[in-house]
Amino acid sequence: MNLAADRSAAAGPEVVCLPMFSMTRTATATAFRPALAGANLRETYLDLPGHGDSPATCPPTSQALLDTVCAWLDHHTDAPVLLAGASYxxxxxAGIARQRPDLVRGLLLVCPGITIAPASRTLPDHRPPPGPTGWLDDAPTELRTHLDTALGHRTPTVVATVLAALHSGGPGDDTFLQTLRTGPGYALPDEATDTPYHGPVSVLTGRQDGIVGYADQFHAMRRYPRGAYATLDAAGHYLPFEQPALLRALTQDWLHRTLTAPMPGHTTAQRLRDNGRHG
Structure with missing residues (x-):
């Protein structure tokens, strides 16, 4: 439950944002803050265990990380909260919404992994259009293959933005992350379960995402009776940095749907007061 967090002081509903694998709350804020701007939300960005500045105080399994986040939410928030995340x-x-729907008021999933094993993912058949000559020249050699696979919007500016995000925030625990990624507990035990989540959901994917694809996410929409799905051209796995304007537009739509939806257990009068206070 000892997670590093950045929390804004706004008086509105709380949105909690979870990072991509090995990335930090600083990078998550860079990705999501422009999309959430102007909504009077209390924005919270967490470092997962072993990520950024959060110590690795739980076993190296995805279920242990999920349980740690749930315990943090139970202790630090007036749940349910808006919950957003990218990739991992x-x-x-999505796992929290399955296992602890009482904690989640609405769900924003950006380039979500559906199955954790790379071999089980449905990936695009076609390569992205080529970028300009030298678009990867400023990337470290060891990251060029990854970025070539991950990016759909292939420009030097996007590469620089992604590299800055990858290197921002605390150091993390490389040993813990490697053990998590290669261990038998990397997949959540209920990964394939189609337990429905009935709150407002938006699932955003990149058409050229060579890491998790976009097709598995569409098939998983059966889990979300109130779900919206979009796949964006000229976007890959780093969609927030590749298409920030579209991310903002779609996030604002999700916020409208979520903040005007009935709160669990709320009366009509309470909903009207909440909508008037939070716009």
């Missing part, structure tokens, strides 16, 4: 953070957020 979205994988965990």
């Amino acid at each position: 953070g979205a994988y965990l957020a």
Whole structure:
């Protein structure tokens, strides 16, 4: 439950954002803050165990990380909260909605992993359109293959933005992360379970995402009776940095749907007061 967090002081509803694998709350804020701007939300960005500045105080399994986030939410928030995540953070957020729907008022999943094993993912058949000559020249050699696979919007500016995010925030625990990623507990035990979550959901994917794809996410929409799905052209796995304007537009739609939806256990009068206070 000892997680590093950045929390804004706004008086509105709380949105909790979870990072991509090995990335930090600083990078998550860079990705999501422009999309959430103007909504008077209390924005919270967490470092998962072993990520950024959060110590690795739990076993190296995805279920242990999920349980740690749930315990933090139970202790530090007036749940239910709006829950957002990208990639692995979205994988965990979806797991929280399955296992602890009482904690989640609405769910924003950006380039979510659906199955954790790479061999089980449905990936795009076609390569992204080529970028300009030299678009990867400023990337470290060891990251070029990854970025070539991950990015759909292939420009030097996008590469620089992604590299800055990858290197921002605390150091993390590389040994813990490697053990998590290669261990038998990397997949959540209920990963394939189609337990429905009935709150407002938006699932955003990149058409050229060579890491998790976009097709598995569409098939998983059966889990979300109130779900919206979008796949964006010229976007890959780092969609928030590749298409920030579209991310903002779709996030604002999700916020409207979520903040005007009935709160669990709320009366009509309470909902009207909440909507008037939070816009």
